[in-house]
Amino acid sequence: MSSPISVLSGASAPEQTRREGFAQTLRESPIPNTELLNNLGLYLNRQTFSRLLFFTELYQQIIPVHGVAMEFGVRWGQNLALMHALRGIYEPFNYNRKIIGFDTFSGFPSVDAKDGQLVKEGDYGVTENYQEYLAQILALHEADSPIPHKRKFELVAGDASETVPRYLRDHPETVIAFAYFDFDIYAPTKACLEAIRPRLTKGAVVAFDELNCPEFPGETLAFDEVFGVANYALRRSPLNPLISYLVV
Numbered sequence: 001m002s003s004p005i006s007v008l009s010g011a012s013a014p015e016q017t018r019r020e021g022f023a024q025t026l027r028e029s030p031i032p033n034t035e036l037l038n039n040l041g042l043y044l045n046r047q048t049f050s051r052l053l054f055f056t057e058l059y060q061q062i063i064p065v066h067g068v069a070m071e072f073g074v075r076w077g078q079n080l081a082l083m084h085a086l087r088g089i090y091e092p093f094n095y096n097r098k099i100i101g102f103d104t105f106s107g108f109p110s111v112d113a114k115d116g117q118l119v120k121e122g123d124y125g126v127t128e129n130y131q132e133y134l135a136q137i138l139a140l141h142e143a144d145s146p147i148p149h150k151r152k153f154e155l156v157a158g159d160a161s162e163t164v165p166r167y168l169r170d171h172p173e174t175v176i177a178f179a180y181f182d183f184d185i186y187a188p189t190k191a192c193l194e195a196i197r198p199r200l201t202k203g204a205v206v207a208f209d210e211l212n213c214p215e216f217p218g219e220t221l222a223f224d225e226v227f228g229v230a231n232y233a234l235r236r237s238p239l240n241p242l243i244s245y246l247v248v
Helices: 011-027 033-043 046-062 078-090 132-142 160-170 186-199 217-226
Strands: 068-072 099-103 153-155 175-181 201-210 234-235 240-247
Touching: 011 201, 011 234, 046 175, 046 201, 046 217, 046 240, 068 078, 068 217, 078 132, 099 160, 132 153, 153 160, 160 217, 175 186, 186 201, 186 217
Parallel strands: 068 099, 068 175, 099 153, 175 201
Antiparallel strands: 201 240, 234 240
């Protein structure tokens, strides 16, 4: 049996118990496989649905902006799959809008003193061989999308402080229209902000999962050191209490 995966949760114990029970009802769903995917809305709670709506709002802002979409901190990959679906809905023939995800797929490689006392090395990992599983899921989405013969997603494993600068060196053509940061911690957030800043076109959206979050102070500190909190209008939506973004 795999070891428990360590994550921070803002849910109370009763809320967590209810959510685990709800998740089990999905795993035990009596709906046949031929209809299950068409009825996933049955299992979406308010929090998840509002997050999906907000992510849709973010994606809509980049439709007229040229460039790729990148996520820094993929974990289970829901955002990558969602971006894949949104591209298929709003710009089905824009095969230039590649979606690229960066993650260690083994949790935080290290933590800095600037990350506070609540996180530790190895937190937010995934199950064994999950990167391969996620690639299979994204390939299934690709096969069911327009222009399926062109590969429009990529997963890059490793410490993003090293892999992101290397990716940009290997792909000098890269222009970034959307960057979503969900690293939570200081060092990789700062390194990747520094790496991508010259590749962000005007109108690009840069979004953050944990700015102004006391449990993860490192993300705010990294953003402030690279971009400057006072230099940009940080926007949010009533649909989500944490996610914020700026438009370059």
